Amino acid sequence: QQSEEASPQEQQKAPPVAGGGFNKAPGPKYEEIDCLINDEHTVKGRREGNEVFLPFSWVEKYFEVYGKIAQYDGYDRFEFSHSYSKVYTQRAPYHPDGVFMSFEGYNVEVRDRVKCISGVEGVPLSTQWGPQGYFYPIQIAQYGLSHYSKNLTEKPPHVEVYETAEEKDKTGRAGNECFTAERGFQGFVIFFFSFFFAENTEGVSLQLGNARDFIISFDLKFITNGSISVVLETTEKNQLFTVHYVSNTQLIAFKDRDIYYGIGPRTTWSTLTRDLVTDLRKGVGLSNTKAVKQTKIMPKRVVRLVAKGRGFLDNVASFFAASNWLVRNQDERGGWPIMVTRKLGEGFKSLEPGWYSAMAQGQAISTLVRAYLLTKEQAFLSSALRATAPYKLPSEQRGVKAVFMNRHDWYEEYPTSP
Numbered sequence: 001q002q003s004e005e006a007s008p009q010e011q012q013k014a015p016p017v018a019g020g021g022f023n024k025a026p027g028p029k030y031e032e033i034d035c036l037i038n039d040e041h042t043v044k045g046r047r048e049g050n051e052v053f054l055p056f057s058w059v060e061k062y063f064e065v066y067g068k069i070a071q072y073d074g075y076d077r078f079e080f081s082h083s084y085s086k087v088y089t090q091r092a093p094y095h096p097d098g099v100f101m102s103f104e105g106y107n108v109e110v111r112d113r114v115k116c117i118s119g120v121e122g123v124p125l126s127t128q129w130g131p132q133g134y135f136y137p138i139q140i141a142q143y144g145l146s147h148y149s150k151n152l153t154e155k156p157p158h159v160e161v162y163e164t165a166e167e168k169d170k171t172g173r174a175g176n177e178c179f180t181a182e183r184g185f186q187g188f189v190i191f192f193f194s195f196f197f198a199e200n201t202e203g204v205s206l207q208l209g210n211a212r213d214f215i216i217s218f219d220l221k222f223i224t225n226g227s228i229s230v231v232l233e234t235t236e237k238n239q240l241f242t243v244h245y246v247s248n249t250q251l252i253a254f255k256d257r258d259i260y261y262g263i264g265p266r267t268t269w270s271t272l273t274r275d276l277v278t279d280l281r282k283g284v285g286l287s288n289t290k291a292v293k294q295t296k297i298m299p300k301r302v303v304r305l306v307a308k309g310r311g312f313l314d315n316v317a318s319f320f321a322a323s324n325w326l327v328r329n330q331d332e333r334g335g336w337p338i339m340v341t342r343k344l345g346e347g348f349k350s351l352e353p354g355w356y357s358a359m360a361q362g363q364a365i366s367t368l369v370r371a372y373l374l375t376k377e378q379a380f381l382s383s384a385l386r387a388t389a390p391y392k393l394p395s396e397q398r399g400v401k402a403v404f405m406n407r408h409d410w411y412e413e414y415p416t417s418p
Contacts, residue, residue, distance in 0.1 A: 037062075071296065097373040100366055104149035108142050109278045112291040116252045116282040119245055119263035122273065122321030127290045129340050133251065135329070137336035138413075141363035144322025148370055151319065210302040217273035217317050220266045222247050228272075232280060233301040240303065243279050245272065252286060259283030273317035276302065323371035326364050327383045333398070334389035336360050342414060349417050356390045358400035358411035 035045040035054055046053045056067055056078075067080040092098070108124060109117055115125045115133040124143050126136035216230065228245040241257045250262035261279065263272055276299055285293040331337055335356040342351035365384045372380035393399025395415030402412050 069294070071298075076296070096366070096369050099149040099152050100145040100363075100370075103142065103146045104153040106142060106146040106149075108139060108146055109275060110281075111139075112294075114139065114282075115292065116261070117274070117278060118251065119261035119272070119274075120249055121325055122271075122318070123325045125251070127292075129290075129342060131288055131290045134338075134340050135325075136338060136340075137326070137329075137360035137364055138357060140322050140325055141360065141367045144319045144326075144367045145363060145370075147318035147322075148367070207304045208302045211300060214276040214299055214302065215273070216276065216305075217271065220263075220270055220272050221268060222266045225265075229306045230276060231303040231305075232276060232299040233303050234280070235296070235298045235300055238300070241280060241284075241297075241299075243274075243276060243283065245274065252283060254283045254286045271317050271320075273321065319367075320371065323367055323380060326368055327379055330383050330386060334386035335398075336364060336387075344414060344416060351414060354398075355415060356398060356400055357413050357415070358391070359413040361387050361390055361400060362411075 030046045030048050030053075033045050033047040033052060034042050035052065036042050043055060043058050045055065059065065060067060065080065065082055067078060069076055070079050090101075108114065113126055113128045115127045117123065118125050118135075121135070123135065123140045125133040126139050127133055128136060128139075220228075225247050227247065230243045230245075232241050232243065233239075234241050239257060241259065243259045243261070245261050245263045247265050248262045249264055250260060252262075253260040259279065261274075261283075266272075280299055281295055281297060282292055284297050285295045287293045326336065329336060333356075337354045338351075338357060338360065339353045341353060342355065344350060365387050368380045368384035368387070371377070372384065390399045391401055391411055394401050394403075395412065395417055400411050400415050402410055402415070404410055
C-alpha cells in the first residue's frame, strides 16, 4: 500500500507541453495487435505504423512502475514515474513557522483516496483502507500543512466586489446587502466578503458570474435549519450543477445535478471554507468503492449564490480547520488513533483500529506548532507537547518507537509486531 507521505506530483499547474500544437496533420490510425509476452500469455496492444503500444495497466504491474492521468484546469496528461516518492530541493532553511517541506505543491483534496472534505469538520475523509470513509490524521495534518504553505508562497487571493454596503447597518437585518474588506493577521493577508439579511427571509440571492474564483468561505450562524447553495455552470455541456451545504450531518449525496454536503447545525458562529472544484468533482464521482470515480467535469462559472450568513475568502481557514480538528480529537495518550484496520505483509499482525502512526504524530505536531506561532493560543502548543508521548513507547505498548540492531531508535508510520 502506498504511504501518505507523498503521492506523485500534486501541483495544480502543469508545465508547458513540449511541441504543443493543435493543427497537426492527422497521423496513422491505431490498429489492435496481439502482444505475446515471454511466450507465456498475450495482451492486446495498439499499433501505429512501426510503433507498438502496450497497455499501461500491464506495464505498471510487470515493471512495478507508477503512472496516472492528471488534470490541470481541464487539461489532461499522463504522468509516468519509476517511483511514487519524489525528492524536492529545499528552497530555504527550515523554520517551524515556515513552509513545511515541499507542501506548497501538494493538493491533498484531489487525491483518489479522499472521499470528500467533511462539511461538518472541514477536513478530508479518507478511503485509504475502507470505502466507508474515516478521518485519517496523516491526511488531515497534510491538508492543513499544504494550505499553510500555499498561504506563504502564493499570491494573495483575487477579491471580487459584487455589491458594497460598508456604511449600511450591519446588524444582520438590512436585507440584501454585501460589503468587502481586508485586514492583516500576523503576516497573513485575509480578504473577505460579507452579506447580511433579515432572519425571516428565505436568504440572499447574489448573482456572481465569476469564472476565476472557485473557493468560498463564510462565517455562519443558523437560527433555524438552513442551507447555502452555489449554482455552477460546468464543462458538462454547460449544464448547471448546484452544490448545497445543508445544516444536517449527512456526509455527501448526489442526485441528478444536485450535490449535498451536510455541514452540521451551525447554531453558533463558525467558519465554512469550501473548494467548489473539489466538491463538484467528489460529488459527481461519488462511488461505493475506495477510490472516487474519475470525472472530467469542471466548473466554468459561479452563476449565483443563495446563502444565509456572512463570508470571507482565504487559505488560512483550511489550515485552522485541520489544527482545530487535531486539538478536538487528541486522546488522553496524546495520540490520534486511526480507527481502521491496517493489514500488513505476511507474518505481521494486522493493526487493529486504534493504532498510532509516527507520521501522523509528527505532521500533527508540525501543524499545531504553526498554529501556535500564528495565534499564540496555548491549546495548540499544549496539544503539540502531548503528542510526543507515543514516541517514548514501543509498539507493543501502543507507541510508535522501534529499535534497530538493539541500538538505534526509529519511529514507524505503521508500528509492526513483531
